[in-house]
Amino acid sequence: MTSRNLHTKTHIPSLASNAARSPGGKLCESVINGASDWGYPTVVLEVESSNFPAIKLYTKMGFERVGEVYEKDGVEVGEGGTVEDRIVELVRMEREV
Amino acid sequence: MSRTPQNFLSSFGEVLGARLCLSDLYLAKSENDSIVGVCGMEVALLSPSGEVVKRSDADKLVKRKFSTLSPKDRRPLNKAGALELTTFLRDTFEDFDYTATVLLSNLAVEGEQRGKGIGALLKFQRGLDVP
Numbered sequence: 001m002t003s004r005n006l007h008t009k010t011h012i013p014s015l016a017s018n019a020a021r022s023p024g025g026k027l028c029e030s031v032i033n034g035a036s037d038w039g040y041p042t043v044v045l046e047v048e049s050s051n052f053p054a055i056k057l058y059t060k061m062g063f064e065r066v067g068e069v070y071e072k073d074g075v076e077v078g079e080g081g082t083v084e085d086r087i088v089e090l091v092r093m094e095r096e097v
Numbered sequence: 098m099s100r101t102p103q104n105f106l107s108s109f110g111e112v113l114g115a116r117l118c119l120s121d122l123y124l125a126k127s128e129n130d131s132i133v134g135v136c137g138m139e140v141a142l143l144s145p146s147g148e149v150v151k152r153s154d155a156d157k158l159v160k161r162k163f164s165t166l167s168p169k170d171r172r173p174l175n176k177a178g179a180l181e182l183t184t185f186l187r188d189t190f191e192d193f194d195y196t197a198t199v200l201l202s203n204l205a206v207e208g209e210q211r212g213k214g215i216g217a218l219l220k221f222q223r224g225l226d227v228p
Contacts, residue, residue: 027136034138
């Protein structure tokens with residue numbers, strides 16, 4: 001084994017860069033870049049507090065939770081496209097551009 | 098009489114007549130050009146308590162406050178965007194404490210495409226075919 005082989009490293013990208021490869025991550029990235037183009041310093045979003053996969057994605061994309069859970073009027077789309085009013089619990093997340 | 102519409106457009110029509118809060122829509126497409134995700138972005142206001150005021154309400158809020166300014170004060174802001182306007186209004190009025198920001202909204206990804214970020218990368222690293 002040569003010294004060159006001993007010093008070979010496997011490249012392990014960060015979780016953030018993995019998330020950025022998914023369609024959701026790429027869409028987030030587009031919005032962040034778009035906000036920068038418009039001259040805004042931050043991007044905010046509201047997400048249902050029970051939507052853990054989405055919160056996980058946003059966290060990986062650099063968003064941080066701000067404040068407490070709050071309630072807002074929302075809708076629930078059922079099977080067959082039925083829409084019903086309901087109260088949703090949301091958290092706000094922010095990221096600097 | 099015929100000068101009035103002209104005056105509206107040149108004096109303060111830009112702000113009062115136009116949509117202040119920009120919005121945009123992004124689509125994610127697969128290699129075969131089918132849509133696999135969508136995400137909206139729009140300019141929104143944040144209230145002092147951190148509540149998000151959506152675009153249509155934000156537009157009304159800013160324009161209502163803007164219209165209380167004298168024509169002289171309005172003139173330099175005729176072509177200002179939401180960020181510049183809200184900053185000015187916040188500095189001018191004590192009862193206006195909103196901040197303009199960009200809201201990421203309605204992010205949706207097709208079920209089969211979710212969680213593909215790390216999965217595709219691992220397959221790539223193992224030398225398998227990436228669909």
